[in-house]
Amino acid sequence: MSAEPLVTVRDVSVEFAAQNGVVRALDGVSMEVFPGETVAVVGESGCGKTTLARAILGLQPVAGGRIVVEGHEVHGTSRGLAERVGIVWQDPYASLNPKWKVGRSVAEPLRIAKRTGDVGAIFSEVGLDPAFVDRFPHQLSGGQRQRVAIGRALALRPPLVIFDEPTAALDLSIRAQILNLLRDLQEELGCAFLYISHDLTTVRFLADRVAVMYLGRIVEAGPTAEVFENPRHPYTRALMDSAPTLEKLGTLPEPLEGEIPDPTTRFPGCRFAGRCVSASPACAQDPAGTTEGLRVYFCHNPVNVSTSAAVS
Numbered sequence: 001m002s003a004e005p006l007v008t009v010r011d012v013s014v015e016f017a018a019q020n021g022v023v024r025a026l027d028g029v030s031m032e033v034f035p036g037e038t039v040a041v042v043g044e045s046g047c048g049k050t051t052l053a054r055a056i057l058g059l060q061p062v063a064g065g066r067i068v069v070e071g072h073e074v075h076g077t078s079r080g081l082a083e084r085v086g087i088v089w090q091d092p093y094a095s096l097n098p099k100w101k102v103g104r105s106v107a108e109p110l111r112i113a114k115r116t117g118d119v120g121a122i123f124s125e126v127g128l129d130p131a132f133v134d135r136f137p138h139q140l141s142g143g144q145r146q147r148v149a150i151g152r153a154l155a156l157r158p159p160l161v162i163f164d165e166p167t168a169a170l171d172l173s174i175r176a177q178i179l180n181l182l183r184d185l186q187e188e189l190g191c192a193f194l195y196i197s198h199d200l201t202t203v204r205f206l207a208d209r210v211a212v213m214y215l216g217r218i219v220e221a222g223p224t225a226e227v228f229e230n231p232r233h234p235y236t237r238a239l240m241d242s243a244p245t246l247e248k249l250g251t252l253p254e255p256l257e258g259e260i261p262d263p264t265t266r267f268p269g270c271r272f273a274g275r276c277v278s279a280s281p282a283c284a285q286d287p288a289g290t291t292e293g294l295r296v297y298f299c300h301n302p303v304n305v306s307t308s309a310a311v312s
């Protein structure tokens with residue numbers, strides 16, 4: 001891992017006005033992405049994953065904190081950022097212009113950046129027949145469309161590509177093909193990936209490091225194998241336990257017990273305490289980060305550490 005992060009997110013907050021108050025979609029999020037690595041962001045629906053992606057892309061104004069990409073602070077819609085950060089959204093049908101031949105969609109970032117590039121070669125790179133450049137999105141399958149979206153994101157060879165649930169809309173068999181493609185592309189091109197997903201199996205397959213989000217905060221982050229094999233935060237543990245196993249593959253994961261609190265409600269302390277099996281009075285206070293090697297977690301009563309040692 002290089003010493004200089006490609007992306008630094010420092011104490012970032014994002015707020016949305018809601019009918020009954022303010023939703024803090026991000027509440028003091030800090031993370032880094034280093035060149036060439038894959039960092040996954042996981043967490044339940046509504047925890048702020050897409051908001052984080054949009055903030056890094058300069059599409060989402062922040063209420064506090066700072067985001068730095070390659071040494072430049074991201075302010076709202078930062079010019080030139082699109083050349084340095086590619087994005088692949090969940091639904092390639094919605095993200096590709098239906099009236100354009102797909103070759104044009106892939107060529108568009110090159111045209112805007114006034115750069116030349118071989119669109120046919122990009123099609124080959126993402127596993128598509130170069131003859132497909134003349135097709136329209138509706139003439140392609142879901143997997144093929146997502147390959148086009150990946151080609152478009154890579155056209156300018158950005159050092160970072162963000163994927164927001166890139167396989168969620170695809171069939172299981174196609175999912176595996178796209179994941180293999182992503183792994184191959186990253187090996188070949190050496191760019192960094194920020195990979196957002198619900199799907200822990202794919203995260204395990206792709207990511208070097210993983211950040212677990214709950215209600216606008218990162219509750220645990222660290223090397224993927226460590227976090228998966230030995231989660232410290234009870235929420236990470238619950239998420240792992242609810243993940244589909246090989247036998248259950250193809251069925252929806254069991255929802256976690258308890259309700260996600262109303263995101264407009266501000267309360268002190270750990271966001272997860274109301275659903276947590278290990279909650280104690282200490283959880284009414286915000287937990288400070290505990291660092292263990294390359295891992296950090298925010299919990300007063302971590303898993304696998306005796307309670308007397310954890311609570312002072």
Ligand SMILES: Nc1ncnc2c1ncn2[C@@H]1O[C@H](COP(=O)(O)OP(=O)(O)OP(=O)(O)O)[C@@H](O)[C@H]1O
Nearest residue numbers: 016017023025044045046047048049050051052263
């Ligand atoms: N434009 C918006 N206006 C108001 N609230 C928003 C807006 N975008 C997001 N939110 C709220 O911010 C919170 C985080 O949303 P976000 O879309 O980032 O979650 P997510 O983790 O990507 O969820 P999912 O897994 O369902 O995609 C949610 O409570 C959501 O309702």
Ligand SMILES: [Mg+2]
Nearest residue numbers: 049050051164
């Ligand atoms: Mg999302």
